[in-house]
Amino acid sequence: MANKTMRCSYCRTQIVVPPYAHAIQCAICQTIIHFQPNDQTHNSFRKRFKNMLHTASSNIKASIKSYSGSGISDSVNFPQQARPSPVVPVSVHGRKRAVLCGISYYGQRYKLDGTVNDVKSMRYFLTQRLGFPSESILTLTEEESDPSLIPTGNNIRKALKWLVQGCQSGDSLVFHYSGHGSQQLDFNRDEVDGYDEIIWPVDYQTEGTILDDEINATIVRPLPRGATLHAIIDACHSGTILDLPFVCRINREGYYKWEDHRLPYTAYKGTNGGYAISISACDDNQSSGDTTVGFKVKVAWILQKLHTDNEKWSNNIKFVQAFTGKATGALTYSFLKTLEQEPGVTYGHLLMAMHKIIGAARGELGLSSNVSHLSQKPQLSSSQKFDIHSKPFTLLSI
Incomplete structure (x- = not known):
């Protein structure tokens, strides 16, 4: 969903408004303009964003599986992350x-x-x-x-x-x-x-x-x-x-x-x-x-x-x-x-x-x-x- 435009209620400067925003600040006069967002648009955007993340995650997993299945990377050992020690104890705060x-x-x-x-x-x-x-x-x-x-x-x-x-x-x-x-x-x-x-x-x-x-x-x-x-x-x-x-x-x-x-x-x-x-x-x-x-x-x-x-x-x-x-x-x-x-x-x-x-x-x-x-x-x-x-x-x- 593309951004929309509106005019500042105070100085009439044109402002670009994200589809999910419910308030925006004018860059010229600094006025904060509140308005009711379109919940249907916002929910639709969130759904599309989650689908994109799911697709990207699936592609990455498929790529890793394909890569590790080839003859090149069978012997690759991925390094294990070191377990961090505790931070400074509370007693020395x-x-x-x-x-x-x-x-x-x-x-x-x-x-x-x-x-x-x-x-x-x-x-x-x-x-x-x-x-x-x-x-x-x-x-x-x-x-x-x-x-x-x-x-x-x-x-x-x-x-x-x-x-x-x-x-x-x-x-x-x-x-x-x-x-x-x-x-x-x-x-x-x-x-x-x-x-x-x-x-x-x-x-x-x-x-x-x-x-x-x-x-x-x-x-x-x-x-x-x-x-x-x-x-x-x-x-x-x-x-x-x-x-x-x-x-x-x-x-x-x-x-x-x-x-x-x-x-x-x-x-x-x-x-x-x-x-x-x-x-x-x-x-x-x-x-x-x-x-x-x-x-x-x-x-x-x-x-x-x-x-x-x-x-x-x-x-x-x-x-x-x-x-x-x-x-x-x-x-x-x-x-x-x-x-x-x-x-x-x-x-x-x-x-x-x-x-x-x-x-x-x-x-x-x-x-x-x-x-x-x-x-x-x-x-x-x-x-x-x-x-x-x-x-x-x-x-x-x-």
């Missing part, structure tokens, strides 16, 4: 704890550079500047020797559960993710734009991705009163990756407004009294056509998704190195650089400073504003509205 996840996707088509650097930089900042105990930080990368700390889907889920397990008032929690992110169709109709946001574990090709609904249910909704969670998400399509109820829109002059992303007749996405805040690399509606993956500016992904030429390839490499001379995430770098240089800034000042740092890097490369795949704008979302220009930023309990 502490009042400050963090999960830092950097995924490079070594040996895969969409390999990333700089994600491990992001994690190392964040770990140093937490331990050396904010007093987070080293034993209360779980670091998941492909460079870890412990199988339970490889960033597979199963290990990431365990780490997130560990992060909030036994959480109490006064606890300060941090979730930092540096890796691939994208979108998929929203089947439970709790997204204003009709799409769910997802992150990619290292084994996403076989075990699938992790949905924003699951992240919200795991680390947001259990958060008790008096506890604070900050998520720093350096990935594409990450504006509402925690599915928090409120999204802050700010312009270059500092004027801002909070958007209410709660929808009627959908599951509660807030906390259990605690404070959850997310700072992400870009907005949800920035797709492969106008952005890079997570604004980490990775050449393989850009070539695949944007079909860029050699000149843009060169510009993207330079954009990464414009920060520190080594591969790093633009969001992670601008976030840490601002906090190192200006301790005690407000949330509003932090956002504007990050925009300025990234804009300056683009300016050094002579990239104009029409180079849309480098025009990232970090986003802020929260479980509660607050005055971003008066509240001091802190990763500690609010």
Whole structure:
């Protein structure tokens, strides 16, 4: 079923509406328009999608059976996945704890550079500047020797559960993710734009991705009163990756407004009294056509998704190195650089400073504003509205 078009009720801009969506946000005036979806169309789409998955699964199984039945592969032994050891026990949680996840996707088509650097930089900042105990930080990368700390889907889920397990008032929690992110169709109709946001574990090709609904249910909704969670998400399509109820829109002059992303007749996405805040690399509606993956500016992904030429390839490499001379995430770098240089800034000042740092890097490369795949704008979302220009930023309990 093809998308349909409609006019924004406020500015009359033409909007493309997915057939399954029950609300949409105007990209020009940011107005959220609610409407009744066609349930018959939505159910028909789900049925077709399930049939496609069933057909694909059957074809794969048939191919494997045919391949293993040939004389070539009779002796092939498929490696058994190592059983991961338990994550850090609850006894060493502490009042400050963090999960830092950097995924490079070594040996895969969409390999990333700089994600491990992001994690190392964040770990140093937490331990050396904010007093987070080293034993209360779980670091998941492909460079870890412990199988339970490889960033597979199963290990990431365990780490997130560990992060909030036994959480109490006064606890300060941090979730930092540096890796691939994208979108998929929203089947439970709790997204204003009709799409769910997802992150990619290292084994996403076989075990699938992790949905924003699951992240919200795991680390947001259990958060008790008096506890604070900050998520720093350096990935594409990450504006509402925690599915928090409120999204802050700010312009270059500092004027801002909070958007209410709660929808009627959908599951509660807030906390259990605690404070959850997310700072992400870009907005949800920035797709492969106008952005890079997570604004980490990775050449393989850009070539695949944007079909860029050699000149843009060169510009993207330079954009990464414009920060520190080594591969790093633009969001992670601008976030840490601002906090190192200006301790005690407000949330509003932090956002504007990050925009300025990234804009300056683009300016050094002579990239104009029409180079849309480098025009990232970090986003802020929260479980509660607050005055971003008066509240001091802190990763500690609010």
